[in-house]
Amino acid sequence: METSLLYPVTNDQRTDQKLDGLWRFKFDETKQGAKAGWETGFHDGVSMPVPASFNDFFTDKDSREYTGDFWYSRKFFVPSAAKGKALFLRFDAVTHRATIFVNGKEIRSHEGGFLPFAADISSAVHYGAENTVVVKGNNELSREALPAGDTITLRNGKKMVRPFFDFYNYSGLNRSVHLLTLPQERVLDYTTTFELNGQDATVNYTVTTNGDAPVTVSLADADGQVVATAQGKEGALQVKNAHLWQVRNAYLYTLTIQVGDDAETPVDTYTDRIGIRTIRISGTNILVNDKPIYLKGFGRHEDSPFAGRAFDLNVEKKDFALMKWIGANSFRTSHYPYDEQVYKIADEEGFLLTDEVPAVGFKMAAAAFLGGLNQSFFKGPWLKKLHERHIDQIRDLVKRDKNHPSVLAWSLFNEPDTVDENAVPYFKQIFDESKDLDPQSRPRTFTLSEDDTIETSKVLDFPDFYMLNRYPGWYHFGGHQISDGEAGLRDEMDKWQKAGVTKPVVFTEFGADTEAGLHKLPSVMWTEEYQVEVLKMFSRVFDDYDFIKGEQVWNLADFQTVEGNMRVNGNKKGIFTRDRQPKEAAFFYHDRWNKLPLDY
């Protein structure tokens, strides 16, 4: 677990310099890099944009599909003025694992391709001079790492991944790299929880520092007026006439933490924007500020042409424009934590998000669907190591995202095999160990596949609300059989109703692959008309069951997957194309969702 995952800020005590741009890059298929001294830096290889996945920049298939070790290198200058500061390199994400070297010295390693980590380089840098940072990355998949898959070796000796998941194994420095200078004594973390008292609110906080200097915390409104202050590493800020953060009606305060007893020359200052709101599950309702909400939105991917899985602010801005246009209010970060900037935008736009760890592919049937074996996933030699990494990434996810008002819930798995008795002890461990991580005690949940129903799943006591992924009309009862698909879905909902479902149910995946521009009257599968028929069918069912409190269609946009006989250059279930243009279904949802209140 990382010591500090605060997002970088720049002020009189802290600097944040992004090392984005062109780095040197090369593959290391024969693992010769270490022996050849690549950790000291290199000028050969190719130039590679950061942040970006490396895959789509190549024109040969062996390079695009490369699996194994790869190396990045670049120089960076450390000014003499940085002497006496703590120096860190913060990697927002390296997929799927990395070892960091500075001036040839190994600093640290990190496992997990979707969460940040910081390397303390204070002892390795030369001041007033150029330095060299080298990243040794690896993108192999295994059953003991997240996301789950296999790595095979072809007869020609080349490695190849066999993902147990339906998104492309884009790899590399997918997010920004920051050079940070920080005060030796500083803020490492902070927490906030909220109590609403009529028009007023209490912001309970804690601050973690690495020293004993006194701490002062203040809260300023959107106009910059300080509305509350408090002393101490723990305390309460009393806010009169609090302006609450609400769904699609956001309001953000600025929290300022000052370390040191002289306000004029603080030892450290950290600022962040927070939203005052509460989240609660009550019966089959999801409450924000004690008001029931209904989730309208999408499963998404961080995926776009050229950048691959890398965070691209242009794409993110466009995606939010589309989600606001269509009348959405939420999304799931399927199937991995997204770049922190996504959560900041969601905070500002008043979107709710379900924050998901990359615990995807924990189901051999899915592996079989994508080429794996058919056996119990929760009974194998990989389980011990997998669990260690799984709970480590849950801890870091909550540590990183716990202060975002947009985070509604934590998704601890996507479509694990919950029919398998062996799943129960694993789930108990994960839910026990994650219980107290979030000071705001947000709901914890996971998605249930078509196999995992109220009759077959062995772990339905664990989630705080249910997330269902269902595909009648596509993976079964497709085409003219869709009427059987609707009847079967209603049968299942009737069973949930009869069983006396006591928690909210959110549909987090449903849809149909659709080739943009393909039309037929009457429809056939893959046409835009058919996608609308499927989504209308689901809408009819959602409208008939009051315990259903959300519809997040799969997917916002078409996205890249492994190649195969079930994918036409990727997954085409997007409501928008991969270059973010609307299919007919976009206008269906624009009409359906904009008739409703923004938060219901």
Ligand SMILES: CCCN1C[C@@H](O)[C@H](O)[C@@H](C(=O)O)C1
């Ligand atoms: C296999 C059912 C789960 N679901 C997972 C998601 O990642 C896939 O993209 C989606 C699909 O097949 O379109 C299915």
